[in-house]
Amino acid sequence: MVIEGVQPELDGGRFPVKRVVGERVVVEADVFADGHEAVAAELRFRTDDQAAWRDVRMALVENDRWRGAFPVSELGRYRYTLRAWVDPFGTWRRDLEKKAQAGQDVSVDLLLGEQMVGRTARSATPDDARELRDWVKRLQSRPGAVEAALDPGLLAVMDRYPDRRLSTTYDKQLLVVVDREKARFGTWYEMFPRSCSAELGRHGTFADAEERLKYVAGMDFDVIYLPPIHPIGHTHRKGKNNTPRPEPHDPGSPWAIGSEEGGHKAVHPQLGTVEDFESFVARAREHGMEVALDLAYQCSPDHPFVKEHPEWFRHRPDGTIQYAENPPKKYEDIYPLDFETETWPELWEELKSIVLFWIGHGVRIFRVDNPHTKPFRFWEWLIEAVKAEHPDVIFLAEAFTRPKVMYRLAKLGFTQSYTYFAWRTAKWELEQYFTELTKSGVAQFFRPNLWPNTPDILTEQLQTGGRPAFMQRLVLAATLGASYGIYGPAFELQESQPLEEGSEEYLDSEKYEIRDWELERPESLADFIGRVNRIRKENPALQSDRSLCFHRIDNDELIAYSKCTEDRANVVLTVVNLNPRLTQEGWLELDLDPLGVDPDQSFQVHDLLTEARHVWQGSRNFVRLDPSVFPAHVFRIRARVRTEHDFESFM
Amino acid sequence: MVIEGVQPELDGGRFPVKRVVGERVVVEADVFADGHEAVAAELRFRTDDQAAWRDVRMALVENDRWRGAFPVSELGRYRYTLRAWVDPFGTWRRDLEKKAQAGQDVSVDLLLGEQMVGRTARSATPDDARELRDWVKRLQSRPGAVEAALDPGLLAVMDRYPDRRLSTTYDKQLLVVVDREKARFGTWYEMFPRSCSAELGRHGTFADAEERLKYVAGMDFDVIYLPPIHPIGHTHRKGKNNTPRPEPHDPGSPWAIGSEEGGHKAVHPQLGTVEDFESFVARAREHGMEVALDLAYQCSPDHPFVKEHPEWFRHRPDGTIQYAENPPKKYEDIYPLDFETETWPELWEELKSIVLFWIGHGVRIFRVDNPHTKPFRFWEWLIEAVKAEHPDVIFLAEAFTRPKVMYRLAKLGFTQSYTYFAWRTAKWELEQYFTELTKSGVAQFFRPNLWPNTPDILTEQLQTGGRPAFMQRLVLAATLGASYGIYGPAFELQESQPLEEGSEEYLDSEKYEIRDWELERPESLADFIGRVNRIRKENPALQSDRSLCFHRIDNDELIAYSKCTEDRANVVLTVVNLNPRLTQEGWLELDLDPLGVDPDQSFQVHDLLTEARHVWQGSRNFVRLDPSVFPAHVFRIRARVRTEHDFESFM
Secondary structure, eight states, X not given: OEEEEEESOBGGGTBOEEEETTOEEEEEEEEEOSSSOOEEEEEEEEETTOOSOEEEEOEEEETTEEEEEEEOOSSEEEEXXXXXXXXXXXXXXXXXXXXXXTTOOOHHHHHHHHHHHHHHHHTSOHHHHHXXXXXXXXXXXXXXXXXXXXXXXXXXXXXXXXXOTTOEEOSOOEEEEEEOGGGTSEEEXXXXXXXXXXXXXXXXXXXXXXXXXXXXXXXXXXXXXXXXXXXXXXXXXXXXXXXXXXXXXXXXXXXXXXXXXXXXXXXXXXXXXXXXXXXXXHHHHHTTOEEEEEEOOEEOTTXXXXXXXXXXXXXXXXXOXXXXXXXXXXXXXXXXXXXXXXXXXXXXXXXXXXXXXXXXXXXXXEEEEOGGGSOHHHHHHHHHHHHHHOTTOEEEEEOOSOHHHHHHHHHHTOSEEEOSGGXXXXXXXXXXXXXXXXXXXXXXXXXXXXXXXXXXXXXXXXXXXXXXXXXXXXXXXXXXXXXXXXXXXXXXXXXXXXXXXXXXXXXXXXXXXXXXXXXXOTTOOHHHHHHHHHHHHHOGGGGOSTTOEEEEEXXXXXXXXXXXXXXXXXXXXXXXXXXXXXOEEEEEEOOSGGGTOOTTSEEEEEETTTOOEEEEESSEEEEEEOTTTOSEEEEEEEEEEEOTTSOEEEO | OEEEEEESOBGGGTBOEEEETTOEEEEEXXXXXXXXXXXXXXXXXXXXXXXXXXXXXXXXXXXXXXXXXXXXXXXXXXXXXXXXXXXXXXXXXXXXXXHHHTTOOOXXXXXXXXXXXXXXXXXXXXXXXXXXXXXXXXXXXXTXXXXXXXXXXXXXXXXXXXXXXXXXXXXXXXXXXXXXXXXXXXXXXXXXXXXXXXXXXSOOOHXXXXXXXXXXXXXXXXXXXXXXXXXXXXTTOOOGGGOSSOOTTOOOOTTSXXXXXXXXTSOOTTTOOHHHHHHHHHXXXXXXXEEEEEEOOEEOXXXXXXXXXXXXXXXXXXXXXXXXXXXXXXXXXXXXXXTTSTTHHHHHHHHHHHHHHHHHTTOOEEEEEOGGGXXXXXXXXXXXXXXXXXXXXXXXXXXXXXXXXXXXXXXXXXXXXXXXXXXXXXXXXXXXXXXXXXXXXXGGTOOEEEOSOBTTBXXXXXXXXXXXXXXXXXXXXXXXXXXXXXXXXXXXXXXXXXXXXXXXXXXTOTTTSOOOOOTTOTXXXXXXXXXXXXXXXXXXXGGOSTTOEEXXXXXXXXXXXXXXXXXXXXXXXXXXXXXXXXXXXXXXXXXXXXXXXXXXXXXXXEETTTOOEEEEESSEEEXXXXXXXXXXXXXXXXXXXXXXXXXXXXX
């Protein structure tokens, strides 16, 4: 028996694929044997802590391709493998049928069948054995033997006793990591708590940040992500706009972690205490939000590690500690850790204890800063160790680096990953990139989290496209990605001034100073964002990326795509005008099958952004989008169905 | 270091890829490390009987993809793997250059470099050590140190001492089977020696077949393949046209092997003796042809095995031996061997000894009958065992079965394989099938051998299309496939009567009777076939399948494709009219790059079938093919080149 071409199988089984609780794992494989005998195959699965396999029969698709599926209902790790065998009874039955139809003498064949059924009876349960002995008698009777041989009742009993003596088990056990639903569907909001003060110029505290929660929850976000909350170093502290000479009151970058007041397990005193943080987490939960913490494994020169463990850093020939650099850029306020230092086991354990510390204080989501500059092996070890104890923990990789490195980090265990979405602006780029992310093997291990902006990324498009560009990018992120996030309030207030011409850094970046945001400004997109996020909540089609399907439209400035639930009960079609300045119109050529639409029936398109409803018919339909009004349609598709009483209605 | 996505790598290294002597193995892999350090990679290769690896540096292509290549010059098995390492000197040099360009202080960096070069000097050859110590001095001098650091001379010496202490070797050793050239390029002619008699009605002998060699060699074939030459059984012998009641003089099917006169190691007495066969092999060699024997592991009821080893066959409940069947078809003149019998090691050894016996009598090519009805494991064992002693042996698999089974047999060791070519007649089918065979991973292990007809296959197209269909299919086979063959003289004499409506069997098939072929009939295609085969011999582009490239042409009845040598010195463009009745014309849209043609220069197309020459320009060119004259163009492309003296000529 040959079992090959198993899908999913990541790098020969070296890495697990990813699912969330409640999903199914659909497995396909080429299964065949030499010769002409009939074959049977089954899928075997179990959780890591179960001893016994559960088995599901696979079915032939076509061309020796078999398919089966199993559900994953528990957090943690599952294993699966395949087993196949030649099926002598099935072969005998198939051949007998052909011979009987051709009117051939089958008496010797019937003898063979009697032997097979009799043998099976000897190892069957008493009830089945009795039934099988009856079948043996019927196989001996003339006439009537052929009818008995081909009776589905006999097949049903025989199928309970597959002859697996010569079965072949696939030589690998493949892995699935099962996460909670948030790993697939989440709506993130990043904010700096120090900018949450109600009084101009005062450093915000966790208590101030709690007051801000109602505002964020009002936009229907469900993850609130905070940049590092730890004490900030003094040495080589950066001033406003990343200048090397800070003013005395400049607060410094939160990523320059550690001072005399503590390191990664401490809270910056100006924000409050660990207890204040816990209160913030609890209040967020009341608002339906989880808190995500930043995990940035690097130190300011004032971090306690520098004194207590100088051996955890690299030293230069002149005796100084090597600061971070990406030549010719220098980051003298940051010392990278030396993950390959001689005492690395001690260092790694300390780094793990930081994650466990914050888990102990209510955190279950970590946004990991620059994981690609630390060893792959470290991440695999860390994530596996943490998730063995806490399978509900989510790690988001912030690795803006080469594609293969990003994919590797996802394979090594990161639950979600930042993407190149911010820089994919043309229709062909978006179609190509999201086809790769959702339709290739990448979808088995890489879960994209889409950000139109971050504190480090103010794209040229947002700098120049005005309010329509922000709306357009928000809709793209929120409907292309089941997980997406924005950095606010910069986003909803459409902050768009770069540090300088050609830079993607914000002018007066919150990374280096406290900002006083005027949340109530009338042009704020908060209401619009809230509307989009509620559409995401109410439409399960938008809560997964697997069904993404691009549709043709005869204008390169318009992009169209749909998502649907497996049963097609919820279908959303999005059309976005990618040009922030000019009205665009075009003819859609819809692929009706993924929309669940019958080509001969009209269907309703209900724009969830504007509440407008239209009745469309067939593939070709016209759209026109004025970016100064709404740069996008987010249509719920309602197929027309004929009811029992021949009364037409929309589902 | 990560090394992944290695190509070629067949099923995780389970199976070897295939090459012929003189070719190169181009290997690609994704190679990258965590962090920002420069990396280096090399390809390691050796033959199976060498202990030491030879190393070739790989080069970065793009996006972390690296490429290298090694030549295979010996028959047998090669191994290859990859090794990669971070390159501290390369990293240091790259970063120093950036820092120096930005005008930064690099004194500490120079200290680091001194240490690195000094360390390398201590493990270098005396000459290199002297040179490296000079470089250390130059790195200490001010000014001039930066120039020294970036000097390519220093890099050249340092590159001879890569720091491989932390190198990563790919965890698999991958295999290549290297065959002789005939495995890639061969022109086959199948004939029944018993039909070679000059006298009407007399059973032909090997001596008669020797006389026929000149005729076959005249068409420039280089492999002559004979159906089984062994004694033919009497029991249940088939008569003319496969009737169950033979006349006394019916010769029986050569595939019903074995009688009182011997089995697979004997020669049918009416053909002659083993010595006569050896003489035939020697004469064929004089004509530039090799003899391929049929290897059909099955027995007539009269085969000596049946008496001597009844345990090598399956027995039915009524005590009789199970004959071959494919319900409802019965082959009572043939007993299949039971490869899984309890004494299988003895049976397998005997079957191997048959191959070795004929190798001992000068045979190096075996056409294997129905390998898909015997165990996969048997073929892998047999072919590996035979090729370990005789790496020049070629096995052609005659497995007309499901695609995955055909591919599996090729992976298990068959040198070449029959294909679905005979039934691929429409342009889209031919393009799709030959793209799969030559452009996907399949090309690494599956070598197609194209047959427009066989004694079992007279396609509907040949039955109905007349002479143009035979010419068209011959050109397609001979130019799409570096290996192809015909069953003659049925092919060149355009034998086209089927046994019955809807059948692909020949009427009066040579499988069941002796045929008296009128070779000199004026309509014979022998001259045309000879012309095509000489074109194949003279144009190395046609001797390999890897370069196959389809070109667009705006008529679905016309197909166009090219092949070229790696250096583009020989380029052949074939255009075939697939309609055997009507003249077709159309505009070609040539892809000029694989033709080695400069878009701005005109080029000559020289029809090697008709000797007509035309000068073309650019991609769009017109063709018109009348099937009643010639249904194909086989153009040699001659790019116009400007010579030293500005004299234009065609290469």
